[in-house]
Every structure is written in structure tokens, then in C-alpha cells.
Amino acid sequence: MYSAEIILEQRTRALSEINLNGFGQRHQGKVRDFYSLPGNRRLLVTTDRQSAFDRILGQIPFKGQVLNQLSQFWFEQSSDILPNHMLSVPDPNVMLAREAQxxxxxxxxxxxxxxxxxxxxxxxxxxxxxxxxxxxxxxxxxxxxxxxxxxxxxxxxxxxxxxxxxxxxxxxxxxxxxxxxxxxxxxxxxxxxxxxxxxxxxxxxxxxxxxxxxxxxxxxxxxxxxxxxxxxxxxxxxxxxxxxxxxQGQEPENFDKELLRLWMRSKGFGGDGAPPALDEDIIARLSQRYIGCYERITGREFESDLTQPVAERIKANLEGLAL
Ligand SMILES: Nc1ncnc2c1ncn2[C@@H]1O[C@H](COP(=O)(O)OP(=O)(O)OP(=O)(O)O)[C@@H](O)[C@H]1O
Ligand SMILES: [Mg+2]
The missing domain is CATH 3.30.470.20 (ATP-grasp fold, B domain)
Incomplete structure (x- = not known):
């Protein structure tokens, strides 16, 4: 688990979006950027964008990697139940997938x-x-x-x-x-x-x-x-x-992004108007929450590259890949 200090330091390296050359037209969802590739394939890049109440609020360091690697874990753990779209994971934030109808x-x-x-x-x-x-x-x-x-x-x-x-x-x-x-x-x-x-x-x-x-x-x-x-x-x-x-009539202890919705409410936001800007405390706590989910579910320690911007790392990892 990374400290709040490390997480905040990584903010400048977090992934807001990706622009890949030679992959054709980029499409964007709320959280993922994606490209259609020949052979009925889709390259899905999970960014660090944080959305709530259908709005993008900013970036949470390590979030994209957590989502992508957790999905990878679950695809592996459920392949005896049904087929999935995963072909490979060329970078911690990227999944090469089969295009589905x-x-x-x-x-x-x-x-x-x-x-x-x-x-x-x-x-x-x-x-x-x-x-x-x-x-x-x-x-x-x-x-x-x-x-x-x-x-x-x-x-x-x-x-x-x-x-x-x-x-x-x-x-x-x-x-x-x-x-x-x-x-x-x-x-x-x-x-x-x-x-x-x-x-x-x-x-x-x-x-x-x-x-x-x-x-x-x-x-x-x-x-x-x-x-x-x-x-x-x-x-x-x-x-x-x-x-x-x-x-005792209390709410269960949540371990997901409810943390963020409650924080927004505490700032007086009910879904309309401009959302409050994320402060350092909530950014660090949310990142730790995402990492905590990964660690509890997979039983593995979360590890990431702290030295280069996620976008640069992705470009390097996709470079030599035969797509
Ligand atoms: N294997 C697949 N084949 C085709 N489309 C896919 C596949 N896997 C995911 N998608 C789609 O790719 C997009 C991923 O982007 P993202 O998760 O950011 O979207 P979103 O903002 O949640 O949008 P949506 O409202 O469509 O879920 C989604 O539209 C999802 O439905
Ligand atoms: Mg989605």
C-alpha cells in the first residue's frame, strides 16, 4: 500500500487520456480510451479519470491500473464459467480485447x-x-x-x-x-x-x-x-x-467509491451544478481505497512503476508489440 505522500507525488504522472499514433481514431468513454484494431479487436486503455454523478472530477493516481488488473484477475478466475474478451495485458493499464457484439x-x-x-x-x-x-x-x-x-x-x-x-x-x-x-x-x-x-x-x-x-x-x-x-x-x-x-441500525462499512459520494455530499453537492474540486486528502484516500480493493481481492501487493508518466510507459510497452 502506498502512502498518501507517494500517491500525491504521482499526480503529475497520472493518466488523464492517451493519444497513440498509428492506432487510428481514438474513442473515449467516461473512464476508458479505446481504439478499434484490425481482426475484430479493441485496445482498451483504462485511464485514471474519476467520475461520479456522471461527471469527470479529475485523476486518481493508480486507479486505471487497479481497474485493469482487477478485471484481468476476474477474467482469469472466471474462465471456467464463460468466455471473456481478454486477449492480453500489454501494459498494467491496457487490455487488448476481442470486439464483442x-x-x-x-x-x-x-x-x-x-x-x-x-x-x-x-x-x-x-x-x-x-x-x-x-x-x-x-x-x-x-x-x-x-x-x-x-x-x-x-x-x-x-x-x-x-x-x-x-x-x-x-x-x-x-x-x-x-x-x-x-x-x-x-x-x-x-x-x-x-x-x-x-x-x-x-x-x-x-x-x-x-x-x-x-x-x-x-x-x-x-x-x-x-x-x-x-x-x-x-x-x-x-x-x-x-x-x-x-x-445497531448503522450503515455497513463501505469499501468502494461510496467514500467519494459521501465526501461530495459533505461539500454540499447533491448532483446539480459545479462539483467540488477534489482536495489532496480525498485524492489520497480514494487512491488507497482502490489499491485496498485490489490487494484484498487478489491477495497480492499492489505494485506500480513510480518513475515515469503512465502515458509514456504505455507508449513504450505498445511500441514493439505486433498488433
Ligand atoms: N469487448 C468489447 N467489445 C465491444 N465494446 C466493449 C468491449 N468491452 C468494453 N466495451 C465498451 O467499451 C467502452 C469502455 O469505455 P468506458 O468503460 O469508459 O465507458 P463508459 O463511459 O462506462 O460508457 P458506457 O456507458 O458505454 O458503459 C464501453 O462503452 C463498453 O461498453
Ligand atoms: Mg464502463
């Missing part, structure tokens, strides 16, 4: 009655909904309790700036978004991935609370793409204090 839905899996966004089951339940995402919920449920069994709560995959909308299995199939036979496979794979995620997170003392998967077709087969069980796509709680805090 993406499904137009985001597959969210939830293990707990919780959440704060409009599409979360606790928000809707609290407002009186008992029928959500095609499931029936009984009265008397309480916040943060485990669900009897994890459930899939799919949403639309909104374009940049848009908001994801809740869907149900029936809506997805009847509207023709995904064929029933394929959707059934996606459901099976999503639940198996989530179970593997809960098992391995448990070994690191974390609870995998909920997560978002992006599936696509590769060679006609359902495959997992994008990122898996990272702090950007998932929520984690500390396992050892969960029961006692729940019993």
Missing part, C-alpha cells in the same frame, strides 16, 4: 436490499414499490438486509448523458432486445459470476453487494466484456463489521 442491456446483480440511486431496489421499495424488475417483494423488508437469493435487475444501456431505465426479463424478451434463449444464458452466467465474486471477495474480508456486467457475443457465444467486480462497477462492504452494524 454488445447486448443493449446492463446486467445488474444485487445480493442486498440497498442502494441510493433512482434505479436501486431500496430507493424504490422505500417509496412503496413491491413489484420491481419483474420480482415481487414482501412487506417488512429493511435496508441492507441480504436478499434470499441474488437477483438480476437489468437496465437499458443509456447513451452518454442519458439515464439507465429499469427493465424486466419479460420486457427484454418481448421487445426483442435479447432473444429468450440467449437471455436465459446471460442470467445463468451472471448469477454464476456473482457467486464466484462473492466467494473470492469473502476470502479478502469483503462482501460483494452488487455489481454491473456487460455481456456480448464473441464468436456467437455469450461472453463477459468491459470490467468485472471493480470498485467502479461494484459495491463492497467490510464483512467483519456487517452483522454488528446492521444490528
Amino acid at each position: 454488445m447486448f443493449p442491456v446492463e446486467i445488474v446483480v444485487r445480493g442486498y436490499m440497498t442502494g441510493v440511486t433512482d434505479t436501486s431496489i431500496w430507493t424504490m421499495y422505500q417509496k412503496g414499490s413491491r413489484q420491481m424488475y419483474g420480482y415481487n417483494f414482501k412487506d417488512g423488508m429493511y435496508k441492507n438486509q441480504p436478499l434470499a437469493t441474488p437477483i438480476i435487475t437489468p437496465t437499458t444501456h443509456a447513451e452518454l448523458g442519458g439515464h439507465d431505465k429499469p427493465l424486466s426479463r419479460t420486457e427484454i424478451i418481448e421487445s426483442g432486445l435479447v432473444a429468450e434463449e440467449i437471455y436465459t444464458q446471460i442470467e445463468e452466467k451472471a448469477l454464476a459470476l456473482f457467486a464466484r465474486g462473492q466467494e473470492l471477495c469473502g476470502k479478502g474480508g469483503l462482501i460483494l453487494v452488487d455489481t454491473k456486467y456487460e455481456f456480448g457475443l464473441i464468436d456467437g457465444q455469450v461472453a463477459i466484456t468491459d470490467e468485472v467486480h471493480t470498485p467502479d462497477s461494484s459495491r463492497f462492504w467490510i464483512a467483519s463489521t456487517y452483522e454488528s452494524r446492521l444490528g
Whole structure:
């Protein structure tokens, strides 16, 4: 684990974006820059950009490496469950992947009655909904309790700036978004991935609370793409204090980027207007949080090159690569 001092020193070397020569047109998502390569491949560069409330707030040192290497870990740990898009990891922040035909839905899996966004089951339940995402919920449920069994709560995959909308299995199939036979496979794979995620997170003392998967077709087969069980796509709680805090009516101890949302709220930001500028303390704590997730989940010590800007390192690592 790096000290706050080392992390802050690395700010000038963090990756805000990448411009690669000879790779064609660059595309940008909120967090990743990517290039389409011949042979149905996609070069995904995970930057250090930090987003919250759908806005980019700045860079968090080591974040891109953590996300990319955590996804790599999970692709390796789930290859017996289903195929994935990973071909190679030519740099700690880069994944060479197979281009998938993406499904137009985001597959969210939830293990707990919780959440704060409009599409979360606790928000809707609290407002009186008992029928959500095609499931029936009984009265008397309480916040943060485990669900009897994890459930899939799919949403639309909104374009940049848009908001994801809740869907149900029936809506997805009847509207023709995904064929029933394929959707059934996606459901099976999503639940198996989530179970593997809960098992391995448990070994690191974390609870995998909920997560978002992006599936696509590769060679006609359902495959997992994008990122898996990272702090950007998932929520984690500390396992050892969960029961006692729940019993005392306290919120579970979060171990994901909830830290950032709470900090923004404490600065008076509720989602509208200009977000507060990240200060040194929150930058260091967030970076340590990301690194902590990597270390707990993989059981490995996080190591990075502290000597050169991430962009320079990436260019050097991609240089001699036969693409
Ligand atoms: N193997 C793949 N084939 C095709 N597209 C992929 C693959 N893996 C990831 N993607 C897409 O590449 C992009 C990665 O960028 P990033 O994660 O920054 O996007 P984002 O801002 O989260 O956008 P989105 O709202 O689309 O998730 C996403 O649009 C993701 O859906
Ligand atoms: Mg994404």
C-alpha cells in the first residue's frame, strides 16, 4: 500500500487520456480510451479519470491500473464459467480485447436490499414499490438486509448523458432486445459470476453487494466484456463489521467509491451544478481505497512503476508489440 505522500507525488504522472499514433481514431468513454484494431479487436486503455454523478472530477493516481488488473484477475478466475474478451495485458493499464457484439442491456446483480440511486431496489421499495424488475417483494423488508437469493435487475444501456431505465426479463424478451434463449444464458452466467465474486471477495474480508456486467457475443457465444467486480462497477462492504452494524441500525462499512459520494455530499453537492474540486486528502484516500480493493481481492501487493508518466510507459510497452 502506498502512502498518501507517494500517491500525491504521482499526480503529475497520472493518466488523464492517451493519444497513440498509428492506432487510428481514438474513442473515449467516461473512464476508458479505446481504439478499434484490425481482426475484430479493441485496445482498451483504462485511464485514471474519476467520475461520479456522471461527471469527470479529475485523476486518481493508480486507479486505471487497479481497474485493469482487477478485471484481468476476474477474467482469469472466471474462465471456467464463460468466455471473456481478454486477449492480453500489454501494459498494467491496457487490455487488448476481442470486439464483442454488445447486448443493449446492463446486467445488474444485487445480493442486498440497498442502494441510493433512482434505479436501486431500496430507493424504490422505500417509496412503496413491491413489484420491481419483474420480482415481487414482501412487506417488512429493511435496508441492507441480504436478499434470499441474488437477483438480476437489468437496465437499458443509456447513451452518454442519458439515464439507465429499469427493465424486466419479460420486457427484454418481448421487445426483442435479447432473444429468450440467449437471455436465459446471460442470467445463468451472471448469477454464476456473482457467486464466484462473492466467494473470492469473502476470502479478502469483503462482501460483494452488487455489481454491473456487460455481456456480448464473441464468436456467437455469450461472453463477459468491459470490467468485472471493480470498485467502479461494484459495491463492497467490510464483512467483519456487517452483522454488528446492521444490528445497531448503522450503515455497513463501505469499501468502494461510496467514500467519494459521501465526501461530495459533505461539500454540499447533491448532483446539480459545479462539483467540488477534489482536495489532496480525498485524492489520497480514494487512491488507497482502490489499491485496498485490489490487494484484498487478489491477495497480492499492489505494485506500480513510480518513475515515469503512465502515458509514456504505455507508449513504450505498445511500441514493439505486433498488433
Ligand atoms: N469487448 C468489447 N467489445 C465491444 N465494446 C466493449 C468491449 N468491452 C468494453 N466495451 C465498451 O467499451 C467502452 C469502455 O469505455 P468506458 O468503460 O469508459 O465507458 P463508459 O463511459 O462506462 O460508457 P458506457 O456507458 O458505454 O458503459 C464501453 O462503452 C463498453 O461498453
Ligand atoms: Mg464502463
